[in-house]
Amino acid sequence: MSSAGSSAGSSALPPAPGYGAGDLAGVLPSVAASLGVKGFTGALPQARGAVVVLVDGLGLELLRARSGHAPFLRSLLPESTPATAGFPATTATSMGTFGTGLPPGAHGLLGYQVVDPDTGQLFNELSWEDGPDPRTWQRETTVFERVAAAGIATTMVANDYFEGSGLTTAALRGADFATAATLAQRVDLVLARLRQQPRSLTYLYWGNLDRTGHEHGCGSWEWVDELEAVDAELQRLAQGLPAGVSLTVTADHGMIDVPADNKVDIAFDDELAAGVRVTGGEMRALQLYCEPGATDDVLATWTARLGEQGWVLPMADAVSRGLFGPVQPHIAPRLGDVLVAMDGPYGYWDSRVMTTTVGGLIGQHGSLTSAEMAVPVLHRPAD
Incomplete structure (x- = not known):
């Protein structure tokens, strides 16, 4: 078989991701445009401040199938349009796409594990153990760096072990870092900061839905329980936002159970x-x-x-x-x-x-199926 041959598979290869304004690559640039940051374009209504929540593993097909357990997120679905995370549909790559607004071929975070051509060694882009300098590996300016340079307070709220990590530095650098353990505590932290400074961009990351899917399967009752908890906290977040602050909810990939x-x-x-x-x-x-x-x-x-x-x-x-x-x-x-x-x-x-x-x-992910690639981009305009 020639290396120039066509692909084989159970069906035609799915189309390539668009990597445009309507997909994961366009989420932060569109939000930045809504805040009036020069150099960004998007169709979102103008806002004084914005909160962007990324729920790891919340695939669009999973959300639609279990929408009865997520009334708040379901209420935002009718106004949303289908979006893709990019390929491969994995956290490290998607964080690069989300954080830079660029496709993987530009930001260079190409998978869970890749070979560094300078050393010939395989390294994990998620843990970044023994990895290269993240600022050299991913050299493009992030959206957070550009928003912060425009004078808008920019904060990332996530687990403490993400602070200063290789992946955070590569994909999400530019935002101040704040941490809280539970999702409820993170929501409280975001709301408290917004009351002090509504003119800001705040990014909140939550990874437990992905972890639950990996360990128990995305078809499990444990996954549904976690979805219900996430939905309730995001509704509380939305209800507590100050006037003029928008909310956008997205994800980095979906998931499929593999026996x-x-x-x-x-x-x-x-x-x-x-x-x-x-x-x-x-x-x-x-x-x-x-x-x-x-x-x-x-x-x-x-x-x-x-x-x-x-x-x-x-x-x-x-x-x-x-x-x-x-x-x-x-x-x-x-x-x-x-x-x-x-x-x-x-x-x-x-x-x-x-x-x-x-x-x-x-629960596994990474491939080209819509169950893994399709993600929600749900937006609640500022009041």
Whole structure:
């Protein structure tokens, strides 16, 4: 099979994300435009201040399916338009897209685990352990930096361990940092700060819905309970906002449950491991870094094995199709040689470079399905 061949899969490869104003890349730029920051455009009504909440793992399909448990968020759905998170549909990449307003091919955060071409080593863009200088790895100016430079107070409210982390520095730098443990405490903190300074941009991150989906599955009662709790707190946040302050709620990706019997560990599969030097990406969106001269064989083997479980294509094809948006020359060497994206509820992982904890998670994401890619962008205009 030639490395220039077409993709294989159970259906046609989904269209590439738009990376425009109506998708995750456009959320912060549109909000900045509504605050009057020069250099940004958007269709949102003008506001004196804005709060943006990102609920990790709140896929649009999941929200629609369980909207009866989220009356406040459901009330905002009719005025929203479908949006995509970008590819791969994973937190590290989406935070780059959200924080810079740029596609992955421009900001360079290309997946859960990627190879640093300067060292040849695989590193995790979520934990950033032993990773490169985040300001060098992601060199573009963030939206928060531009808003802060315009004289608008900018704050990020999240877990304390995100303060100064590699991913925060790479994707979200420019905002002051504040922390509180529970979502209720974060809502209280945001409201207290807004009473003091309504002319501001505040970003609130909440990750427990994603964690619950990973551990229990996004079809579980535990996930529904967490959704109900999130909905109640966001309603309280909306009701407490000062006049002139808008609220926008979005997410970084959706999720799909993958049964244990549908997971294959490449470390114990000699056929799939042949010719693969390093396995990057994650369970549902792998980037295979191949041994020299082995790319065509890897493509043929994986295409034959996956069949209708997903899509296998040369990375050059993935780039030309625009899955990452336009890829800048200094970022292209970070990409693997072969892309594998899952369609049905399947997953392939490599226990040599991924922990058994990650491999055992029920809820997974990263691929091109609408369950993983579609995210809500819900806006409540300022009163």
